[in-house]
Amino acid sequence: MKNILKFALVAFLAIALVGCGSNTPSEEDPGTAAGECEFTVGLVTDTGGIDDRSFNQSAWEGLQKWAEEAGAEDCISYLQSSAETDYEPNLRQFGDDGTDLIVAVGYLFDESIKTIAPDYPESHFLVIDTTSDLDNVASAVFASEQGSFLVGVAAALKAQEMGSDTVGFIGGMESDLIMAFQAGYEQGVEAVDPNMTIYVDYANSFDDVAIGQSLAQKQYDAGASVIYHAAGNVGNGVINEAQERVGAGEEVWVIGVDRDQYEDGMLEGGESSVILTSMIKRVDTATYTVAKAAAEGNFTAEIHTYNMAEDGVGAETTEGRNLSADIIEAINGYRDQIVNGEIEVGTTRYITNGEHGTVAEFRALAEEAE
């Protein structure tokens, strides 16, 4: 017992001494290097973390792009939140450090931004996916329904190619934000084929892979040929299920969300993927644009909706992947119609959680209820 104690103490002191010796290089770390920057940017992630393969990562990539162009690689930094309680202290950390632009990624930040932004009038803030009317906060929201419309078109056309009349949608939480994804998807599917049946399920989670897999199992068993997921990490369960089925000789597809998920859906051998296409939400465009404007002294505290016209949202249509040339052409056609206003995509969804049917059936039900 005493020996253990002695050993521990000696080792502790030894390492502490070594540690103190190497103290100097830390002075150049991102935190302190900020002193030499004309303009500093700090990004606070939500609990998903910086490498979530989704919007946190995308937001950071946008900042990296700006920093590279501006030669300010040492002037951007991020803080990851381990829990919801970390949001305020992390934002304040950047505020206290005098960071010029503070980016909060996600709608869960709306309360903390409200409390904190007024305390740091010198700093500018950018909040993603939610809105704020404070005069040092810019908000970036996305017309997700427009991008979802295009992947709906892709889903319906692919189903037709396969001779199927059923597609699926799996959402994370049944919130306004995610229901807009469903709404756009419904309209896209309906535009191609009004008789297409859509299965709709919500996982009530953004991180439970197992639920994603079991919902996908249900929908594929019911005959869905393509499933669009708007459910963060839950979507990885959908991808797993599709990979297993394709491995067993079935033909099923998944549509990814937020960023190009093609790599995430790779099959054994790494030559093809179960990802048909992905709904792209350009969070990186938002962080890049705002960082650039703010660094040039042109920060505006406006609420900006990134829509299809300015490439804020869209569908991934790389040639030589799983979309046929015909489908890509059709997608581009609808894209132009949305951009020039011929098609207006709404945010009202009709098919309720756990149900299935054509959009027209459920629209009729909704109108009856009114």
Next chain:
Amino acid sequence: MLKKYEKIIIPLVAIILGLLVGMLILLVSGLDVGALFSGLLQGATGIKSGSDLNLRYPGELLVTAIPLIFTGLAIGFAYRCGMFNIGADGQVIFGSLCAVSFALLVPLPGPLAAIGTLLAGGLGGAIWAFIPGILKVKFNISEVVTGIMLNYVALYGCNYFIRILPGSTDTKTAEIPLNASLESEFLSSITNNSRLHWGIVVVIIATILYWFIIEKTSFGYQLRATGFNKEGARYAGIKADRSVILSIMISGFLAGLAGSMLVQGTFTWGRILVASESYGFDGIAVALVGGCNALGIFLSGLLFALLSVSETILQVAGIPREIGQIISSSIIFFVAIQYIIKFFLDRSFKKKKRAVSSKEEAA
């Protein structure tokens, strides 16, 4: 001599070994070990060489520590009474629901609202703990099994009720009235705008009461005696079944107060949880390292909170936030291992004694 200081030495060794693991990992990955200590120092005191004193850090440290100390006390209390209240997590969640519902639905004047909300959370936790208690007494079902199951019931069930409270959005409830919260402009202003709230006073009172009830009252003695040997306690005239239920309900009350703290202090609204925030499970670690003793739990709650709040500072210094989690897990590991070491030490100590006494006999 070993026995006497054992309770302090074991956790201290574990903490030192835990930090050692953290330092080794930093050394191996070529990161700055000094920054770990300056980060921890800054997190604990707000002192950082070369910059102004920032009392927001110790303020936030206390904010994080308050619910941890409460769940630590909850686990510790049950453990001292012979029970493993792994359902504390569900009690925290149900306590939060009760607190936020009370604050939003029952308007009371002045500080009564804050006190009512606080008690509502505690009572909610106690009610949630009553279920495993009564099942244990009536049907001899282990509180561990029912506790774990009830954690999930609380998590998903409470999300439903939070959503139907008036003014709730998809992610949270409306803000609770100002007089129902424990927010304090004074405490916040002396700690550079941290979220420090009056819960700190509540947690100190609770820690003292914990000590007093467990160590100094015959009521506490009865509860402990029941946990030690139920039949023995019954034989001694203690109402054993009643003691079992009371023990776990008091534990649940403490866990429920952690829920109140989250609603009234850290946030001022109820939240829809996507996953458990594991306050209940962290409480197990806090109680274990604190030796289930009032002061020990208070200090180990502060320690775990320090490791958690320092994550922000460490990230700024270029150290991955995971290091805090590695250190706290290592500490738990070493505390657990220490019991094994102690076991072997005790045995060899007894052997020696036996050898000595048999020699004496021979002589």
